[in-house]
Amino acid sequence: MFETDAPLHLPEEVVGDAYTSSFGWETLTALVDVGSRMAGQTGERRGAEVVRDAFAEAGLSDPRIESFDVPGWWRGSSSLSVHEPHERHHEGQQDVLALPGSPAGEATGRVVDVGAGTYDDFAAHADALDGAIALASSRTPEESDRWIHRMEKYVSAADHGAAAFVFRNHVDGAVPPTGEVGYHQRPGPIPAVGVSKEVGTRLARYAERGAEATVAVDCRNEPTQSRNVVAEVGPETAEEVLVTAHVDAHDIADGANDNGAGSALVAEVGRLLAHDAVDLDTRVRLVTFGAEEIGLWGAYHTAETSDLDAIRGVINLDGACSSRSLRVGTNGFEALGELFAGVTDDLDAPLSTGDTIAPHGDQWAFVQEGVPAAMVSTTSESSGRGWGHTHADTLDKLDSRDFRAVAIQVAEGVLRLANGVVEPTHRSRAEMRDRIDEGYVQELKQGGRWPYGEDRTQTE
Template sequence: MTELPDRVVGDARTSDFGWTLLTDLTDIGNRMAGSTGERRGAERMVEAFESAGLRNAGLDAFEIPGWWRGDSELVVSGPVERRHGGSHETIALPGSPSGDVTAPIVDVGDGTEREFEAVGRRLDGAIAVASSRTPDGHSRWIHRMEKYVNAAERGAIGFVFRNHLEGALPPTGEIGYHERPGPIPAVGVSKEVGERLVRLATDADAGGGERPEVTIDVDCRNEPTTSVNAVADVGPDTDEAVWLTAHVDAHDISDGANDNGAGSALVAEVGRLLCSVEDDLDTRVHLVAFGSEEIGLWGASHAAETTPIDEIDCVINLDGACRSRNLRVGTNGFDRLRETFERVADEFATPLVTGDTITPHGDQWAFVQEGVPAVMASTTSEQSGRGWGHTHADTLDKLDPRDLREVATLVAATTFRLASDGVEIPHRSREAIRDAIDDGYVRELKTGGRWPYDE
């Protein structure tokens, strides 16, 4: 097995290149898909690619369904009255339609299938309140879109997504995807606001008293716009390539430090490190900072649709990869990729967590759905779920440059091995991927207009 030379490992663990780039990306601020900030982030990535010595650096534009936030409000009436109108109290979820609805609230807990079944017909004509948490021991992560879909399909006329982490931070996140706008208005609220809503509903159920009503008022725009991918190459000019990717866009309410400025910075840093061993690479490494991941993987889908599948050996996608220095790799069942990461982790005596569930969340899905071997690499932490991600608090101060350097070392070593050892990662058929997707994800993909398979 080819190992990354010690001099490159030393470079990775002393470099400020990635951290400087990450700092610049967070200082841009709003990098929402289709915004001027997203383009500025992509242009900064091209500058980084060029200064790192990569070739073919540039931008690739494509059309997307844009979304612009206005003001949103959540008003509680009944036994307790509250008005939550500030952006740190109530925020619309991207893809939500404009409009206002008023109805009693129904708590669906963590939004598992069992909890939705338990509330039954009570959701018809109500506003569903769901936690951002996935319960411990659940077989897979439950995405907000799945909870939103379940609520809408069961007759809810509004959706409230409450953070399960304290700190007065409402979470955001796409709910419309490729069928924008979604069918019902949707907002995010903090754990503190959400706990009050749930308490009031629970007290009414227990005592038979007045059930609180909630009014959701969402103002937003759904209009077409343009997004961009930032691309570059390193290594020999082969048709086939190992892809190293991340997304440069971030939700408009935050600086997008860990999600996913860190991933973009890592792509450029690993590209820089590989430049110093370019002559040892047998296969080209293609680097991409995708646009518009947060609203439906548009940049990744554009790249997958415009590249012959047989020219993509495999994809390493970095997303949320700086919460610690401990890697987690979602392998989507591609064992050879898992084994390569495991060998590198053993070589560096570092922890590694893997999972084999096929998930449609993350840019790797645009390739996995076609049978291309692809993983999502992130990092673990003691925080549950996204942690600070998708909130106002996803800022640079939460991250540590030492973690970024360690992850860059491990990803560079893995990419180097995949591109220089002649490791063959077999593709799978589209049918095999389709048949292995969890039923909950199937329903979510179909409702969101992202189901890629003919019936």
């Protein structure tokens, strides 16, 4: 528990309420009990309604749902059949899952294991990949200077002529991983599936002996609508602070930590800031985005329909309840790191930070435009995504005590940001472009997500 004599801006009665209220945890429970909250589908709409009702119960102003168009994807059945050197057939979701954005289709070919699926790995196997089934691990090598996204591995496979892509989990017992491969270029060019580490390790062993396999994906790609949920708290001011998360989750699990917890935290932070005892100098807008998992569509919708110059800063919550130890990705906006360093120092709480400008998470839609925005998550001992993007991202992995502690830290940070304790500085698009590490430039261009035109050095 935090020290009670910490120099907080939140009044003691609000902190006490946060420690004793069940509101946030009940909101999270209601979200996971929706079941599938896949972008553009019925469950995501129901999840948005849960959040809207929570915003209303929290006393926030004008809770509302905003709809926008997205490219939808519906899962059918998938299978992986090994023909040589031993016959094995996998079709249950515990063994094989289609990756969203995959097209429907079937492909048979030799299996080529490209290891971790780095650019060098694909180059080393270039002569063998034409017409093959590319098998890549979800692991990123320790010597890599950044995380290698599954989409990069998928696009590399297609670019090298592979007929299908198999993405194998690197975590023992964590079942098949899912995750988008098409993003804003749906559907992708070749069928794609995820498999468990156990299935993938066996397939890699067979590949050493000349394996042949068939990948089959049944799915549906068609237009649909997603939804953001919006409300406000505080005075009517020209400037505003955004507190955000995404409500959608992959259809195979509850999406408890990724990202039901983030959406419930947005509602709880809004509730704490709506207390009569809280004095806000700047309006705070609370937004839960739809369609994050398939390309940040909800975040882009908000960024494109907002006065970006009027946004003091964005605090985006994603994967923020695996512990009570905050991690803040500042995207190079030092003031946001200083903000949370002050909060955690005063609360005698742990904090880790990173300043890499990373294009993963809803904050990216604002960061690319030069708006100060941070990704706020929590650290854990899990490898990679942990239980995220698998069947096992369920409520039992989380702890209500962690939820309450994180809610206090975030609410305190938002209050300080809204009241001018720090003043983050906006940057130009050109400056943001030039600050992005070459590795992420490569990823963004590889996936068709580079927002600055063809030439990194062009003037704007």
